[in-house]
Amino acid sequence: MADRITVLAIALLVLILSPQMAVQGKPAAGNTASPRPKQQQLGNFFKKHGSDMAGLFPRHRNGGSSGSYSGQAVPADGGENGGGGQSQDPATNTGMYVLSFSVGTPPQVVTGVLDITSDFVWMQCSACATCGADAPAATSAPPFYAFLSSTIREVRCANRGCQRLVPQTCSADDSPCGYSYVYGGGAANTTAGLLAVDAFAFATVRADGVVFGCAVATEGDIGGVIGLGRGELSLVSQLQIGRFSYYLAPDDAVDVGSFILFLDDAKPRTSRAVSTPLVANRASRSLYYVELAGIRVDGEDLAIPRGTFDLQADGSGGVVLSITIPVTFLDAGAYKVVRQAMASKIGLRAADGSELGLDLCYTSESLATAKVPSMALVFAGGAVMELEMGNYFYMDSTTGLECLTILPSPAGDGSLLGSLIQVGTHMIYDISGSRLVFESLEQAPPPPSGSSRQSSRRRSSSAPPPLTSPAVVVIHLMLVVVYMFL
Structure with a gap:
């Protein structure tokens, strides 16, 4: 084991996940995946699970545990x-x-x-x-x-x-x-x-x-x-990797693809990085929990009761991080507050989104005339994750709907931050230091002149893609974003 750790530490293992081959830590020119197929796949996913979206949420079992996983x-x-x-x-x-x-x-x-x-x-x-x-x-x-x-x-x-x-x-x-x-x-x-x-x-x-x-x-x-995960047989535990990070690139990113980094290279790439503690759950030791303190809409703290997102002594509640579930689930009470704030700010008649399994939807035609409010997540310690519209709204071209990709958690369950809400944010898991460090690598351009709608259809990275030194091994591999049951 010691020899294995030494080799990995020296190599500063870097995995580059991108739609094309990685060369010296940067995506190669050309062969860039079109964002449209991903949107279509995501739409197919929503249509497939429209009648049972809540069934994706991890079920509590074993006496209130959210699963041993x-x-x-x-x-x-x-x-x-x-x-x-x-x-x-x-x-x-x-x-x-x-x-x-x-x-x-x-x-x-x-x-x-x-x-x-x-x-x-x-x-x-x-x-x-x-x-x-x-x-x-x-x-x-x-x-x-x-x-x-x-x-x-x-x-x-x-x-x-x-x-x-x-x-x-x-x-x-x-x-x-x-x-x-x-x-x-x-x-x-x-x-x-x-x-x-x-x-x-x-x-x-x-x-x-x-x-x-x-x-x-x-x-x-x-x-x-x-x-x-944090269990003994996970890859990071077996190799004793104390830190890893990933970046899920937006479909319309112009100069950097998704990547995952391990060890010393899993570090902030900008001066904007902030951190919040990783919370341990004895009932579900494999999962990464964070403490969500509140949610802001258009810069205003929503009236969500303190303790709503807290992890309980029996292992229930809390906020789990996931990159295999696209939607975000919030405690039902908190979701009601978020939905009401969004609907009030938008001020339009909602459309039926049951075909997509999503609750708050509008036609794209009507939403184009409105201002979609901004949203931010506030974590313990004051760390704030500013979100782009694409992190919490999805546009489906076949139905002509745009929907909030946040849903209420099933009764008795906690909350989960899915992959869509993490897109554009470099997520650094400092396991040894028991903290989550995150930073935005995306900077959306201002909306077109005369437009009142907040959108992020085209993005440009505000920080360079991960650079490598001669000591760093670059893995040549392919990123595949798969939405199951197409």
Whole structure:
């Protein structure tokens, strides 16, 4: 482990996620992904889940916990100690960021969905007869052929890696350690297989002994997950990475794509960075919680009672961060206040948005004559995240509607800040320092002369993309933004 950490620390591991190949930390000219297909995919996602948008929210279970978000390891022989698997809600039916890397010796390229709410790494293996049948083309990469790797090792039930996943499920210490995951609280998205250990490689950086799930059966749209949560088997925990960051670029960004950074390069890139504490939840140790103190609309603090967003002693409540769920969910009482403020400021008759599963909608034609109010999130310690209109309003070209992408949380659940509200903000997770640092890398131009509408249709980065030194390894990979069930 020490050798692995030393190599990673020296290399200052950098993963660049962009619609094109990365060269010296900057997106290459040309081959820029058009923003329109992403908008269409997002629209398809909303239409698919319009009748059950609340079903995406992580369900509280296990006595008020918002879920352990770890899989259920079951005996490989399906013994009596096995089971149907543990439910894990994120990483299903949502907008996802997919990265490619290498596993095994010789290295084989595989892909996985980045998920900060998962503490497990798994991929499709060659023995999987049912894998990928429903997966979109963007995530249906070739499987990992385990038999071709000279460094792969099977994890046995007595191994600590198996016991970390879930204890006391194996019938014998020398049995292979099996696992079963159910994503989204139902059987539509499942993965099952065996735990294994092998080398992971990011360009020239190699990390030996990474524990991962080798899937032999899957159903649904997920072809693999790279868990970046706080659990023991997540990638950041196994490699003891004390800090990572990501930037989700807007569809219309003109000079920088999305990226994820680890270790020393995961640092602020502007002088505008602010921070707020990361809050620990003993009932859901894998998740990243923050303390949301309030919300502002047009610069005015909304009358949301103090403590509305607080994490409770039983593990309920609180505010979770996610990049696999596009919409944001707020405590129902707080949402009511936000909705009322928005509707009052806009002053137009709302349209029916049930087809998209969204609550506050207007026709694009009518909204073009109005002023959409600004919004900001206020966190503990006074850190403020100023939002662009695209962070909380979505325009659907097929229905002609523009809708607020914030919804009320299901009764009894907390709040969740989804990926759309984080677009354009560099999010730095200082795990060692127990704080979230964030900064805007986007600077929207002023609205056209004579226009009263606040919009951000075209954006330009106010800071350079992540630069690299000779000591930094740049990973050449592709960003794929996938909205499931297209």
